[in-house]
Amino acid sequence: MPSALPTDLPHPRIPVDEARALVVGAAPRLAPEPVELADLAGRVLAEAVTAPHDLPHYANSAMDGFALRAAEAGPWPVAQRILAGDDPAPLAPGTCAAIATGGVLPAGADAVVPVEQAEEADGLVRALAAPVAGAHVRPVGADVRAGDVVLAAGTALGPLAAAAIAGLGLTGAACAARPRVAVLTTGDELVAPGLPLRRGQIHESNSVLVRATLERAGCEMVHVGLVPDDDAATRDAFAAALDRADLVVSTGGVSVGPRDHVKPALAALGVEELFWRIATQPGQPTWCGVAPGGALVAGLPGNPLSCLVGLHLLLVPAVRAMTGADPGPATVRAALGTPVRRLPARLRCLPMRLVDGRLEDLGAGVSHQLSRAAAATALALVPTGEGELPAGAEVDAVPLG
Ligand code: AMP
Numbered sequence: 222m223p224s225a226l227p228t229d230l231p232h233p234r235i236p237v238d239e240a241r242a243l244v245v246g247a248a249p250r251l252a253p254e255p256v257e258l259a260d261l262a263g264r265v266l267a268e269a270v271t272a273p274h275d276l277p278h279y280a281n282s283a284m285d286g287f288a289l290r291a292a293e294a295g296p297w298p299v300a301q302r303i304l305a306g307d308d309p310a311p312l313a314p315g316t317c318a319a320i321a322t323g324g325v326l327p328a329g330a331d332a333v334v335p336v337e338q339a340e341e342a343d344g345l346v347r348a349l350a351a352p353v354a355g356a357h358v359r360p361v362g363a364d365v366r367a368g369d370v371v372l373a374a375g376t377a378l379g380p381l382a383a384a385a386i387a388g389l390g391l392t393g394a395a396c397a398a399r400p401r402v403a404v405l406t407t408g409d410e411l412v413a414p415g416l417p418l419r420r421g422q423i424h425e426s427n428s429v430l431v432r433a434t435l436e437r438a439g440c441e442m443v444h445v446g447l448v449p450d451d452d453a454a455t456r457d458a459f460a461a462a463l464d465r466a467d468l469v470v471s472t473g474g475v476s477v478g479p480r481d482h483v484k485p486a487l488a489a490l491g492v493e494e495l496f497w498r499i500a501t502q503p504g505q506p507t508w509c510g511v512a513p514g515g516a517l518v519a520g521l522p523g524n525p526l527s528c529l530v531g532l533h534l535l536l537v538p539a540v541r542a543m544t545g546a547d548p549g550p551a552t553v554r555a556a557l558g559t560p561v562r563r564l565p566a567r568l569r570c571l572p573m574r575l576v577d578g579r580l581e582d583l584g585a586g587v588s589h590q591l592s593r594a595a596a597a598t599a600l601a602l603v604p605t606g607e608g609e610l611p612a613g614a615e616v617d618a619v620p621l622g
Pocket residue numbers: 406407408410411423424425426427428472473474475476522523524525589
């Protein structure tokens with residue numbers, strides 16, 4: 222059982238690190254599937270990629286220059302000209318070959334004299350300094366040897382890694398399936414953007430935040446829907462979502478008000494609670510559990526900045542764990558630009574703008590003030606304690622990407 226912090230709340234709240242360990246541990250691990258080169262960036266390797274052959278698989282020149290035998294005294298007549306793509310004949314003793322970068326080193330040659338260090342006149346090449354065996358030659362296997370691990374299982378692939386896989390001659394790689402996510406936003410007050418509001422209504426924004434954050438983390442959205450504050454409707458929406466998703470994320474309705482139907486609905490569906498309430502500000506009423514079929518369920522609070530905390534500190538790590546990647550969160554150290562008050566028992570999570578290692582306060586300390594947080598590029602994590610942290614104090618921050 223997670224240890225409870227001292228709290229005046231009826232339900233214990235747990236440190237966010239403990240909460241993260243629980244969701245990461247409970248996240249279902251997804252099966253591998255073949256993925257083609259063009260789709261590799263953004264995926265996570267399920268199996269190590271090994272080199273099928275030495276790279277380079279032939280010795281070649283690192284420079285435009287002249288391939289020759291270093292032990293021979295020059296000058297050397299140019300016996301052949303080797304371009305990239307040619308498969309040259311052996312080099313006759315006492316001669317050299319003009320060679321382009323990447324050109325195959327002809328049999329017999331053991332060094333390249335770069336054009337900048339040579340003079341060519343009347344078909345004869347003179348080296349400005351005595352050539353050295355092995356100089357400017359890329360030997361067989363200098364990049365990787367056949368069988369070497371080039372990328373480990375669990376690597377999150379970017380464009381460069383995808384290109385490296387192509388460079389090995391492979392047409393794709395086995396990657397973890399993309400986590401399938403369903404998003405349910407709850408609230409009778411919510412209206413789709415673009416539609417007019419009457420008093421009491423607000424435009425729905427959490428689905429945009431949850432969707433974009435989790436898609437960037439490599440997930441596939443299988444359902445995004447708005448659920449009224451109604452017991453049966455909430456239960457039906459979760460039941461349908463659980464049928465097709467590895468992670469179901471709801472927003473709102475997870476507290477103890479008369480319109481908060483998320484927890485009773487999940488209990489009715491047999492979803493087992495991992496925890497409810499985390500020791501953060503905002504984000505405290507976050508609920509997480511596991512469905513009978515193994516899907517992870519997260520009931521995030523309705524306030525957008527509370528959602529942001531749950532997303533970055535719990536759910537992005539959970540979906541990364543589903544794919545076998547390091548769950549993170551990847552944090553950077555950064556200096557506070559202004560003094561920040563600490564809280565004795567809760568981690569303050571403040572959206573700020575990270576500029577040159579410095580966190581600029583946006584005045585976005587209140588959980589519903591989404592507009593103020595709009596320009597944030599990082600979530601500053603202000604550790605618990607008494608009093609203020611001064612400007613210049615270093616804290617962890619999660620880049621928001
Ligand atoms: P709740 O957690 O349902 O009590 O909601 C807390 C606050 O967040 C309320 O002011 C809601 O109107 C607001 N809220 C809930 N869901 C959303 C949403 N999808 N988009 C924007 N604001 C929301």
